[in-house]
Amino acid sequence: MTQATQLLAKSTATFRALKCKECGEEYELKAMHVCELCFGPLEVAYDLNELRRTVTRESIQAGPNSIWRYRPFLPVATETPIDVGTGMTPLVQANRLARRLGLNKLYIKNDAVNMPTLSFKDRVVSVALTRARELGFTTVSCASTGNLANSTAAIAAHAGLDCCVFIPADLEAGKVMGTLIYGPTVMAVHGNYDQVNRLCSEVANTHGWGFVNINLRPYYSEGSKTLGYEVAEQLGWQLPDHVVAPLASGSLFTKIYKGFQEFVQVGLVDEKPVRFSGAQAEGCSPIAQAFREGRDFIAPVKPNTIAKSIAIGNPADGVYAVDIARKTNGNIESVTDAEIVAGIKLLAETEGIFTETAGGTTIAVLQKLVEAGKINPDETTVVYITGNGLKTQEAVQGYVGEPLTIEPKLDSFERALERSRTLDRLEWQQVLV
Ligand SMILES: *Cc1c(COP(=O)(O)O)cnc(C)c1O
Ligand SMILES: [Zn+2]
16 A cells, blocks of 8 residues: 555545546556546546535534645645645625726626735645645746746745646746745746656656656646635635636636536536636637637747746647637637737726736736627626736836935925926816817
8 A cells, every 4th residue: 555545544535536638547545647448637526426425515604714624625635735825815796997998897806915935826826736745746936937836936935845747947036026025946948848858758658756746736726626616605605607717737717617516416506607707818729729710730839928927938728718718609710919908007096906917818808808799797706816016027017117316305295296286287188189
């Protein structure tokens, strides 16, 4: 018996196998992510009967105020997972943004304030590192577009695991500092994310490390289901009508879908159709292109966009994301870098939420879908904001004005105030004519 199966035997674990998404072949619950028969991706399978028998709304609400309130739906055996307060982020009713866009029931799921590193990646990493520890790994690693490196380094520090992360060398300063501070080994690779990822696949084979998004990917990706569970719980145990989320590898999008499905299957919410719409940056939009052209394969692209956190040119779960958007009557759209900056500003000015480029992409796509009549104003629509703007300040530099510099004197203040009001009036006149 391996250490992991011993743990399983002792615990109340409800996950039972790794299962190929393509051919259905099942595997032991170890560190692997590709089917040996057909090379399809592996996904965690659960004992749904056991979940139906043991989980209730009340049992969830009695749990911790973090993703671990949903522990029976997550692939870990331990009763004491790594809990750094990840999850249970605000679901904000976005009335001012809704009015601006002409919608009536709009919500923002605000993972810009997720703990501990201010992006949704803390969810997937909390799960992956808990599982890594169970499987006996002492060094953890990842191929990252920035946020994943932040999360892996921070949560590894908390858990006392050794950590080595790989990032493209051209990342934003905030993302690099937000990794270095935790003291991991950081490899900045001269290349784009897809090249970093290929290198990491080779390292995973030779070094026996736990790569959260490679050999631990089936466990890691399950963490994104909590974005679905939380929204359902926060809406009063109901599903929304429409969700809009960003797409990089496509994983989070497909897992929100899986989360909603599991809640229906276990009887925690009533079944209803939910439309799934996805957002990409035009400079890296292989999934949006496949959707637009009605293809069921992804043609890889070379990324060129300010939305670096979602710049994956060869997305592993792209085809599954296209499939979900199609069968739920949703859409996948892309927007330009200028529209992304405008999206960041629109969210900040209407709702007081400063998001990074991925969030700007999602808001800009939301706006585009509304203008094209592809979101019904009365649909309960949830938009996923997945990262924090303080990490990508370069993106909005030069688009937000400057502070008014004054002397520490009342008349200096009064003159500056008068000038700024005149400027405001002039701007308004320009808008009006
Ligand atoms: C990684 C990331 C995503 C998308 O993740 P996938 O699951 O790979 O599609 C979205 N937003 C932010 C901010 C991210 O860091
Ligand atoms: Zn298979």
